[in-house]
Amino acid sequence: MATKVEPLRVPAASQRSRKKISIVPYLFIAPHLLFFAAFLGWPFLYGIYISLFKFDFLRPEKRPFVGLKNYAELFDPKSVPFDDFWNGLSNTGEFILWSVLPLVGIALVLAVLLNRNYPGRGIFRTIFFAPYTLSVTVASVLWWWIFQGQGGLVNNVLKGIGLNPPNWLGDMPGAWIAITIATVWWTIGFNTIIFLTALQEIPKSLYEAASIDGANSQQQFMLITIPMLRSVMVFVLTITLIASANLFGQPYLMTGGGPAEGTQTVIYRIFIEGIQRSQMGRAAAMSIFVAVLLLSLTYLNFKFFGSSQEQ
Amino acid sequence: MKQITHYLLPLLVVFSMLLTACGGGTATQPPAATDLPATEAPAATEMPATEAPTEAPGATEAPATEAPAGTVACPEGVDGMAIEMWSPFTGPDGDEMTALADRFSAENTCGITVSHVAQPDYQQKLEAAAAAGGLPAMTAVHATRIAALVSRNVLKPFGPEAMAVFGDDFGSEFPEELWSVGEIKGERYSIPLDVHPLIMFYNKDLFAAAGIEEPGTEPWTREEFEDALAKLEASGVTPLSLGNAFQAAALFQALIRQYGGSLTDEAGATATYNSEAGVKALEKIKELRDKYTPDIAGTGDPEVNFFKEGNVGMTFHGPWWISDLQKLDFVGFAPLPTIGDQPATWGGSHHLALTSDDPATQAAAAVWIKWLSDNSAEWAAAGQVPARQSVRDDPNLSSVAAPIARVVESANMVALPTQAAGLEGALWDQFGPVIDAFLAGDVTDAKAALDEAAAKSQQVMEENLSTYGD
Numbered sequence: 001m002a003t004k005v006e007p008l009r010v011p012a013a014s015q016r017s018r019k020k021i022s023i024v025p026y027l028f029i030a031p032h033l034l035f036f037a038a039f040l041g042w043p044f045l046y047g048i049y050i051s052l053f054k055f056d057f058l059r060p061e062k063r064p065f066v067g068l069k070n071y072a073e074l075f076d077p078k079s080v081p082f083d084d085f086w087n088g089l090s091n092t093g094e095f096i097l098w099s100v101l102p103l104v105g106i107a108l109v110l111a112v113l114l115n116r117n118y119p120g121r122g123i124f125r126t127i128f129f130a131p132y133t134l135s136v137t138v139a140s141v142l143w144w145w146i147f148q149g150q151g152g153l154v155n156n157v158l159k160g161i162g163l164n165p166p167n168w169l170g171d172m173p174g175a176w177i178a179i180t181i182a183t184v185w186w187t188i189g190f191n192t193i194i195f196l197t198a199l200q201e202i203p204k205s206l207y208e209a210a211s212i213d214g215a216n217s218q219q220q221f222m223l224i225t226i227p228m229l230r231s232v233m234v235f236v237l238t239i240t241l242i243a244s245a246n247l248f249g250q251p252y253l254m255t256g257g258g259p260a261e262g263t264q265t266v267i268y269r270i271f272i273e274g275i276q277r278s279q280m281g282r283a284a285a286m287s288i289f290v291a292v293l294l295l296s297l298t299y300l301n302f303k304f305f306g307s308s309q310e311q
Numbered sequence: 312m313k314q315i316t317h318y319l320l321p322l323l324v325v326f327s328m329l330l331t332a333c334g335g336g337t338a339t340q341p342p343a344a345t346d347l348p349a350t351e352a353p354a355a356t357e358m359p360a361t362e363a364p365t366e367a368p369g370a371t372e373a374p375a376t377e378a379p380a381g382t383v384a385c386p387e388g389v390d391g392m393a394i395e396m397w398s399p400f401t402g403p404d405g406d407e408m409t410a411l412a413d414r415f416s417a418e419n420t421c422g423i424t425v426s427h428v429a430q431p432d433y434q435q436k437l438e439a440a441a442a443a444g445g446l447p448a449m450t451a452v453h454a455t456r457i458a459a460l461v462s463r464n465v466l467k468p469f470g471p472e473a474m475a476v477f478g479d480d481f482g483s484e485f486p487e488e489l490w491s492v493g494e495i496k497g498e499r500y501s502i503p504l505d506v507h508p509l510i511m512f513y514n515k516d517l518f519a520a521a522g523i524e525e526p527g528t529e530p531w532t533r534e535e536f537e538d539a540l541a542k543l544e545a546s547g548v549t550p551l552s553l554g555n556a557f558q559a560a561a562l563f564q565a566l567i568r569q570y571g572g573s574l575t576d577e578a579g580a581t582a583t584y585n586s587e588a589g590v591k592a593l594e595k596i597k598e599l600r601d602k603y604t605p606d607i608a609g610t611g612d613p614e615v616n617f618f619k620e621g622n623v624g625m626t627f628h629g630p631w632w633i634s635d636l637q638k639l640d641f642v643g644f645a646p647l648p649t650i651g652d653q654p655a656t657w658g659g660s661h662h663l664a665l666t667s668d669d670p671a672t673q674a675a676a677a678v679w680i681k682w683l684s685d686n687s688a689e690w691a692a693a694g695q696v697p698a699r700q701s702v703r704d705d706p707n708l709s710s711v712a713a714p715i716a717r718v719v720e721s722a723n724m725v726a727l728p729t730q731a732a733g734l735e736g737a738l739w740d741q742f743g744p745v746i747d748a749f750l751a752g753d754v755t756d757a758k759a760a761l762d763e764a765a766a767k768s769q770q771v772m773e774e775n776l777s778t779y780g781d
Binding site for chain 1: 434435438441459462465554555606607610613616617620733736740745747753767770
């Protein structure tokens with residue numbers, strides 16, 4: 001009796017089941033993904049859509065499709081938004097030059113100081129982080145009162161010791177100095193705490209070995225601390241760069257974009273175009289352009305400062 | 312590794328909760344940069360309490376035709392109506408408006424209640440509410456914004472039921488220019504409430520010491536103004552407190568008309584502030600600043616703070632500073648002097664407009680608007696010149712709002728910009744920075760700078776026309 005022996009066939013389904021993708025990791029990221037999609041992904045895509053129209057959310061009856069005109073305008077020196085947009089972008093660039101170095105440098109110094117052993121260290125750590133918990137309004141109004149020309153704290157003190165004080169918020173570079181100081185005071189705590197955590201991750205044994213080999217503390221800092229902080233440094237630089245590029249609240253509240261639109265940043269300009277002038281299509285195009293610019297900067301940052309780290 | 316989280320994070324959480332709790336309350340009084348007037352004056356003031364005599368019960372039952380002044384007949388269907396009114400009055404003026412709304416709610420015999428809500432970031436709130444379908448019944452609005460808000464479907468025209476409340480001749484009770492601002496394409500969109508002109512604040516003590524006669528209710532002539540500057544300088548005090556930003560831009564708009572020019576042509580279609588008058592105005596402000604005032608600049612009205620210190624002869628600013636400045640005994644109030652060739656000043660105007668098109672809601676709101684207009688002498692106490700001519704002429708005004716009675720003449724010196732959507736921004740956003748740059752000395756050729764700004768204004772105006780035109 002010949003029985004046909006069927007070749008053993010593995011059903012296709014079970015073959016696939018061997019590679020079956022587990023759902024568990026997706027469940028883990030689901031909550032974040034949901035919020036990311038709702039509050040970042042969707043607005044971003046909708047922003048791209050809006051940027052192709054002359055868009056006013058209160059006038060659905062007048063909302064013509066204009067294609068890439070809103071983008072083309074940004075490169076046409078004769079267009080309405082050209083001057084203001086590039087003025088805003090260059091002001092933002094100027095603030096990045098003012099702010100990134102102190103925001104990273106001072107944070108690193110503070111972190112090193114706060115990493116030492118002395119009584120009351122925990123209190124100092126809290127104090128330096130505390131301003132970060134304030135809203136931009138509180139921080140800005142506070143510093144407006146400190147820097148404002150008539151009756152402000154700084155100028156009162158300077159007058160008191162017989163100096164002729166500058167007009168901080170009404171002149172250049174006083175306005176940038178005031179905004180930079182306010183920003184550093186307000187946000188330095190975040191960078192500090194990142195550096196502090198990273199410092200604590202550096203194995204003590206490295207320092208012990210170095211000191212046995214006779215390295216002084218300066219050499220230890222340059223040859224152990226700095227290299228060990230490399231990846232965190234890239235992260236902090238990137239975050240600081242993006243945060244500085246997003247400057248809006250401080251000039252809005254402290255200088256009104258002045259003097260002569262000198263502190264009107266690109267985000268400030270987007271606010272004026274979109275919210276005050278109701279040119280939302282144009283404002284969306286500006287936002288997308290700035291977002292692409294920042295993504296490129298971030299990419300370059302990681303490429304040049306971050307790559308060798310992983311090997 | 313040290314576990315910093317063990318003690319640091321709990322502390323931070325507590326700290327942040329404390330601090331943000333404080334923050335929420337204090338975040339409402341910034342030196343708001345781009346916001347135009349009307350919100351910055353701090354702290355309320357005492358004012359002579361002029362309780363209007365309560366009507367005898369019989370009076371209100373009289374037929375409408377015989378109703379005494381100040382009462383209105385109740386339109387049908389308004390009984391029990393609750394009206395919500397929004398406004399940008401976040402200063403002491405807001406408290407005054409709330410008090411008036413409460414009094415109206417208690418007194419009116421039509422069963423209407425009004426709740427007043429002052430909104431910081433007013434315009435954004437209004438637009439967001441319009442998009443989300445959460446608009447109140449009515450709102451106070453800047454005259455310069457009416458056209459855009461109409462184009463953008465936020466404001467609704469007064470229907471026949473609402474207009475009936477005002478009666479046929481209501482418009483004739485207002486200066487023609489103010490009344491016509493509220494009419495667009497043959498429909499009535501707003502009722503004028505007040506005017507806020509740029510006025511002069513002066514230091515009575517320093518004037519007396521320098522031998523200057525205090526100004527009256529008419530604006531000073533140029534000779535009187537220049538004489539006062541010279542005398543103040545001779546007496547060894549700072550004659551003038553003049554900053555930049557809002558103050559300089561408002562003064563520029565006043566002076567361009569004092570020199571016989573204007574911001575735009577009559578139709579509001581061409582920017583004309585780069586005229587000879589504009590150049591003169593700009594150069595005059597720089598001259599005054601260079602000669603008579605220390606270097607004051609920045610937002611948040613530092614020039615007023617400087618004046619309050621008591622060592623400066625005079626300053627020019629909006630009447631919303633009155634309620635704060637009248638607490639200082641040395642401060643006097645007067646119309647803006649003639650600095651150029653003829654009297655004129657800058658000013659804005661608040662109007663009352665409807666955001667609901669329901670006839671009954673509109674009628675109820677109209678009853679309140681009428682009452683408010685009849686009683687706008689009391690609104691004057693909050694630092695605004697009433698729009699209604701009969702109220703301006705009321706001898707009672709000087710007891711209710713003495714400083715306003717002294718500057719009431721200024722309201723007739725104001726020329727509101729032509730009603731075109733977005734016009735104020737198209738002009739101000741361009742000449743504002745030029746003024747600041749010129750005053751700071753960064754730009755030296757006033758004519759060239761104004762030409763460039765005016766060309767840009769023209770471009771924006773044409774864009775506005777294509778956006779909001781038919």
